[in-house]
Amino acid sequence: MAMKDRVKLIEVTIDDAEVLAEISKKAFDTDIDVGSPGEGGPPGYDEPEFQVRVMDYFDCYRILLDDETVGGVYVASKTPGHKVLERIFVDPDHHRQGIGTRAMELAMERYPEARLWTLGTPEWNVRTTAFYEKLGFVQVGWDNADPESKGRWYEKTMDPSQPYEMTPIGELTDGMKDMDIEGEILEKGIAREVRSRRRRWQTLSVANAGFGDDSGRIVLVLWNEQIRQVKVGDRIRIENGYVSSYRGINQLNVGWAGRLIHLI
Numbered sequence: 001m002a003m004k005d006r007v008k009l010i011e012v013t014i015d016d017a018e019v020l021a022e023i024s025k026k027a028f029d030t031d032i033d034v035g036s037p038g039e040g041g042p043p044g045y046d047e048p049e050f051q052v053r054v055m056d057y058f059d060c061y062r063i064l065l066d067d068e069t070v071g072g073v074y075v076a077s078k079t080p081g082h083k084v085l086e087r088i089f090v091d092p093d094h095h096r097q098g099i100g101t102r103a104m105e106l107a108m109e110r111y112p113e114a115r116l117w118t119l120g121t122p123e124w125n126v127r128t129t130a131f132y133e134k135l136g137f138v139q140v141g142w143d144n145a146d147p148e149s150k151g152r153w154y155e156k157t158m159d160p161s162q163p164y165e166m167t168p169i170g171e172l173t174d175g176m177k178d179m180d181i182e183g184e185i186l187e188k189g190i191a192r193e194v195r196s197r198r199r200r201w202q203t204l205s206v207a208n209a210g211f212g213d214d215s216g217r218i219v220l221v222l223w224n225e226q227i228r229q230v231k232v233g234d235r236i237r238i239e240n241g242y243v244s245s246y247r248g249i250n251q252l253n254v255g256w257a258g259r260l261i262h263l264i
């Protein structure tokens with residue numbers, strides 16, 4: 001039977017957590033052969049508890065080859081038009097047989113309304129960059145959230161005749177969430193220190209930036225490393241941002257589930 005017909009995606013249950021953690025560990029442990037500067041993998045990659053936890057946030061599938069579980073695909077599915085591939089891994093005993101490619105095709109087929117898929121992968125990873133590029137993804141920016149490992153940010157427009165529309169900044173209003181926005185940093189304020197109750201009274205740096213496009217401008221809130229990384233004139237995409245009002249002024253927040261991408 002052709003590989004195309006042997007691979008399936010099945011929604012995971014809590015009972016799958018152990019086997020997924022085991023395969024994920026095996027898969028990411030091979031990163032050392034494809035450019036990783038050290039051992040280990042992404043957060044929680046070897047923990048069953050992590051696989052359980054992410055089921056609350058992501059659509060999680062296991063990859064079946066015939067009847068055997070050989071990997072996992074985790075998709076963040078906030079808006080119908082835009083999906084984010086959070087994680088994919090295949091058992092190294094079955095690498096390079098077309099399973100990852102087929103699993104991605106099946107994941108994309110599950111979301112026919114998705115016009116845009118995005119994902120991040122470390123700069124050093126020569127395997128994933130080849131894998132995603134063969135699938136038609138193109139690098140559009142950099143995700144610098146992890147100071148230890150620069151991330152390439154990729155996207156794939158499913159049908160170029162129906163591109164995904166980012167939300168114009170002029171249309172942002174208080175309370176909007178799961179927003180994707182692109183614009184330019186117009187100015188950057190001075191950083192100030194705040195103590196965060198939610199982060200055990202840690203001291204954090206925060207700065208406001210002016211962020212605009214042809215339709216308008218808004219305050220973009222920058223935290224810690226972002227303050228240093230973002231410069232006036234930079235073109236930035238915020239994925240999964242939200243708008244809140246602070247002292248009567250609307251501001252755009254990246255939030256823990258959002259991403260700040262430096263467009264290239």
Ligand SMILES: CC(C)(COP(=O)(O)OP(=O)(O)OC[C@H]1O[C@@H](n2cnc3c(N)ncnc32)[C@H](O)[C@@H]1OP(=O)(O)O)[C@@H](O)C(=O)NCCC(=O)NCCS
Pocket residue numbers: 027028031034086087088089090091094095096097098099100101102121126127128130131132134
């Ligand atoms: C990335 C991964 C899911 C790919 O799975 P896979 O089933 O081996 O992928 P495929 O067989 O479908 O490969 C498709 C293409 O990707 C590229 N590719 C895959 N492995 C590669 C490697 N080691 N070196 C260079 N290119 C590679 C090739 O272009 C390949 O096509 P080809 O075999 O015809 O040349 C798998 O390597 C993996 O589990 N890696 C560890 C976890 C990881 O990095 N996940 C992604 C980040 S979340």
